[in-house]
Amino acid sequence: MATARHARPKELENASLEEIMDRYVARYADRRADWAAFEDAKIEGYKRAQHRFIGAGGSGKHNDVSAIPAGNFTLSIMYVPPGQGNAAHTHEVEEVFFVLQGHLDVFVQDEDGRKISKRLGPWECISCPAGVIHGYDNNSLEPVYFQVMLGRGKPETMGYADDDLYKRRDEHLKAVS
Template identity: 65%
Template structure:
C-alpha cells in the first residue's frame, strides 16, 4: 500500500530525496551556537541575550546560513536570557510569540504613553504579541531563562525598538553581520 501526498511540495524541493529533506530540514541544538550580538541592543547591559537560530534569521537581520532551516512563513529561535537581562521594548510588523521553556521571565506590553502591563511566566507558558504592540521580556530571577521565539513571517523586518536611540543603531548593527 502506498501513501499519497495530498499537497504538492514547494518547487525548490519537488525532486529532493527523503535524505536531502531530512538533511536540510532537521535542526539540532548541539549544532547551534548562541549569537550574543544578534540584536543592536544586545551589547547593552540589561539587554544581553543569546539567540540560537533554528528556522530563518528572525528579526535580528542576520543572514541564514547552511545550518539554519530555511524559513517559509515563520521564524523560530531559542533565546538564552541570563539573570537580570531581557530585551528592549520593540514592535514588529507581524506577531511574535515568546514561549518559556525553562526558567521564569516577566513579559510586558506597553503603549506610546509608557503605560505597561506585565506578567511573570514560567515553563510552558507564553504570550503572543500582536503586530504593532510594544512588547518585550525581562529575566528578574537569579537563574537563566530559555524561551522559544517565533515571528509570523519567514523574513521579518528588523525589530523596531521603541527607543529612538536604539532604533537609530539599527543601520550600524545591520552592516556588522558578524
C-alpha cells in the first residue's frame, strides 16, 4: 500500500489516475508550432515558433488547452531558424534557455545598450534573472531547438526593451481572444 505524503491540489482531489495521465502528458507530435506567439515574431530577424508544453510562457497566450496546466512555471520548446532570434526584453520572473540542438547566441544588455553575448551549444543554458534585459540570436547555419522556462505559471507578456514593440506587446493576443 502506498501513502501520498502531500495533498493533491484542489482541482485533482477526485481525479482518476487516467484523468491525471491524460491531462499531464504532452507529446511533441501533438504540439503545434505557433509562429505568432510573440509580437516581435512578425518582424524579419525575430521569426521563431513556440511549442507550448506547460502553460503559456512569455507569450501571454494562457488559453492553449493542449498545454499542460501551469502550476509554478512554464515550459516551451522554441524552434529558431538560422538568422532569426528575438527582441531584447525583460520578464518579471526568471527565464531559462536550455539548448537541446544547435547553437544559440544569448545576450544580456544594460539600459545604455551595452551587450555581452555567449554562444551556447547542446546541453548548455543561461538563467536570465528578473528585470535583466536579455535575448538570443541564431547566427549559425542550422536551426536551433531550445527549452524555455519561466518562473511563474502565468507570467506577464514580455517587456520589450524597444519602446515601439513594448507599446504593442499584446497585439498578438487579439487574434486568440
